[in-house]
Amino acid sequence: MGEVTVKSAEYVGPLFCVNRASVLGHDGAYSIPLDDGRVLWTFGDTLIGKERKDYDPEKRLIDEWLNSEWAKDNIVMIANSACFVGTRNATELLKTVPFYIGQTKGRAEEIIPSALAPNRAGRYRPVWPMDGICLENAVYVFCIMVDCGPADPTKGNAPDINVFGAGVAKSEYPFVEFHRLKPTVYPNLPKDPANHPEYQYLWWNCDLDDSGDQTAAYGTGVLKRVLDGYVYIFGSKMCRRNGKVVHGVSLARVRVENIEDVTKYSYLAQLDGNNPIWTSDPKAAMLVFDGNANEMSISYNEYLGKFIVFYPYIGDIKPQGIDRFLEEIHMRYADNIWGPWSEPVVVYKCKKSRPDDTCYAAKEHPEYSEKGGKITYLTYVSHQRYWPDLIRIEFS
Numbered sequence: 094m095g096e097v098t099v100k101s102a103e104y105v106g107p108l109f110c111v112n113r114a115s116v117l118g119h120d121g122a123y124s125i126p127l128d129d130g131r132v133l134w135t136f137g138d139t140l141i142g143k144e145r146k147d148y149d150p151e152k153r154l155i156d157e158w159l160n161s162e163w164a165k166d167n168i169v170m171i172a173n174s175a176c177f178v179g180t181r182n183a184t185e186l187l188k189t190v191p192f193y194i195g196q197t198k199g200r201a202e203e204i205i206p207s208a209l210a211p212n213r214a215g216r217y218r219p220v221w222p223m224d225g226i227c228l229e230n231a232v233y234v235f236c237i238m239v240d241c242g243p244a245d246p247t248k249g250n251a252p253d254i255n256v257f258g259a260g261v262a263k264s265e266y267p268f269v270e271f272h273r274l275k276p277t278v279y280p281n282l283p284k285d286p287a288n289h290p291e292y293q294y295l296w297w298n299c300d301l302d303d304s305g306d307q308t309a310a311y312g313t314g315v316l317k318r319v320l321d322g323y324v325y326i327f328g329s330k331m332c333r334r335n336g337k338v339v340h341g342v343s344l345a346r347v348r349v350e351n352i353e354d355v356t357k358y359s360y361l362a363q364l365d366g367n368n369p370i371w372t373s374d375p376k377a378a379m380l381v382f383d384g385n386a387n388e389m390s391i392s393y394n395e396y397l398g399k400f401i402v403f404y405p406y407i408g409d410i411k412p413q414g415i416d417r418f419l420e421e422i423h424m425r426y427a428d429n430i431w432g433p434w435s436e437p438v439v440v441y442k443c444k445k446s447r448p449d450d451t452c453y454a455a456k457e458h459p460e461y462s463e464k465g466g467k468i469t470y471l472t473y474v475s476h477q478r479y480w481p482d483l484i485r486i487e488f489s
Contacts, residue, residue: 097397097426098489102441106187107480108472109134109176114193114201115141118479119174120453121388122472125225125232126317126460131177133268134191135222135234137454139174140479141200142167150446150477172219173236174201177268183461183470187483194269204271205236205262208294214287217241222262223312223388224456226324228349230266235259235312235326236273237299238291256387257283258295259310259328261353276355280308296355297375299330306332308375309343311358314391314402316430317459322348325430326358327402329387332380340407341383344431345375361431369431382425382434390456391430396466397488399426403440403471405455419443419451422473422484441484446477454481 109116121137140159146167148158158164176191195202205220218240225234238260242253264271273294280298282289299310309328316325323346331340344361351357359371360378372378382402389404402425408418423437443452455473462469467488472481 097399097401097424097435097438099424099438099440100487100489101485102487103485104444105183105470105483105485107478107482108186109191110480112176112191112193112196114176114191114196115143115199116174116193116201117142117145117168120474120476120479120481121173121222122454122474122481123222123224123388123456124458124460125227125234126181127227127232127268128230129266130181131179132181132460133175133177133225133227133232135173135175135204135225137173137221138219139171139201141169141171150450150475150479152447154449155477155479171201171203172207173203173205173222175204175222176201181460183463183483183485186461204264205234205273208290209288210290213240214285216287218288220291223259223310224315224326224390225312226315226317228319228324228352232264232268233352234262234264234271235315236262237310237312238288238295240285240288255301256299256307256310256329257285257288258291258297258299259312260294260296261312263353274353277353278356297328301331304333305338306330309345309378310387311343311345311375313342313385313387314389314456316391316393316400318393319349320430324349324352325391327381327389327391328378329385329389330380334380334383339380339383340385340387341380342385342389343375343378344381345378346371364432367429367433369429381432382437384423384437386419386453388454388456390458390471392457392459393430394459394462394466394469394488396464397426399428400430401426401457402434403455403457405453405473406437406439419453420445422455422471440486441471441473443473444475444482446475450475450477452476
């Protein structure tokens with residue numbers, strides 16, 4: 094495997110700050126190129142309002158500001174949103190005004206509603222869209238079901254975010270209405286009864302088991318090109334390896350015509366040299382690499398002749414907390430999508446607004462690449478600034 098090196102990584106600027114949907118910020122920022130030339134961008138928690146009054150990301154924590162009396166009266170947070178842009182040129186993307194689903198009614202709206210009641214047992218339990226793919230005039234967006242609590246200062250302020258399941262949402266042209274697909278076969282019920290209303294949409298149960306392992310939440314990264322009739326999907330998971338807690342990814346694949354049937358998915362169980370061995374059991378999926386903080390991207394880069402993944406590095410997980418927590422964007426590369434994958438390459442040290450800021454949701458948007466992939470573009474999200482920040486990467 095030839096070595097891949099990054100010549101430069103430059104901060105370009107924030108995306109979508111100017112919009113007509115009363116959007117004041119969001120995270121996530123997966124992009125899905127559509128057959129009609131547009132690009133669909135999906136987001137997680139989205140702030141809706143007229144202005145960010147008295148908020149300075151360098152001087153005040155955004156969570157503290159959102160809990161202020163003014164913000165409670167004037168800002169609404171929805172669990173997800175999506176917009177369309179009509180360009181695949183990164184320079185134009187920086188200044189484009191996106192069209193958000195719902196903005197004809199006055200503001201952006203959720204595209205994937207939760208099945209849970211408003212009272213969610215004292216925890217925030219959203220549905221967050223992950224990556225997806227456009228196939229034959231239909232868009233499939235994988236999504237995760239999450240329950241969240243406040244960060245624990247005694248553990249390095251690491252967020253209390255627990256993924257208990259994953260599923261799939263579908264939209265047909267013109268891609269403005271999504272519906273959640275029910276699985277062809279159901280997994281076990283979620284452990285927490287408060288999450289049971291989501292069971293009807295649960296494709297993969299991602300609860301931690303007694304050993305601290307879980308089935309991956311598939312959809313963390315989706316290859317946008319079909320390979321030999323298959324769609325390849327990465328999924329994130331927590332597990333224990335050699336007595337340590339690690340966060341990594343597993344790999345699934347499914348034939349295009351079977352993407353709506355969870356029983357037809359297969360999972361990478363092991364490598365025999367460079368040859369993949371697949372299983373029908375998601376619990377038997379191997380860990381292909383670790384270190385990622387849930388979100389990531391996967392693409393094939395023509396210039397490099399390699400598959401490449403980008404992800405936010407979660408940091409060094411230790412009993413007392415996490416060192417280097419969400420400060421870097423890492424890349425790995427491989428000759429085959431199943432690996433073996435290279436050691437991580439630190440691509441970019443994220444621009445923080447203050448020392449306790451975190452930078453996450455890093456991923457590539459290969460539809461904006463230039464010169465056959467010699468130049469490509471990533472986004473990440475500063476929790477304080479809370480917009481997707483665009484990064485320009487050039488390979489040597």
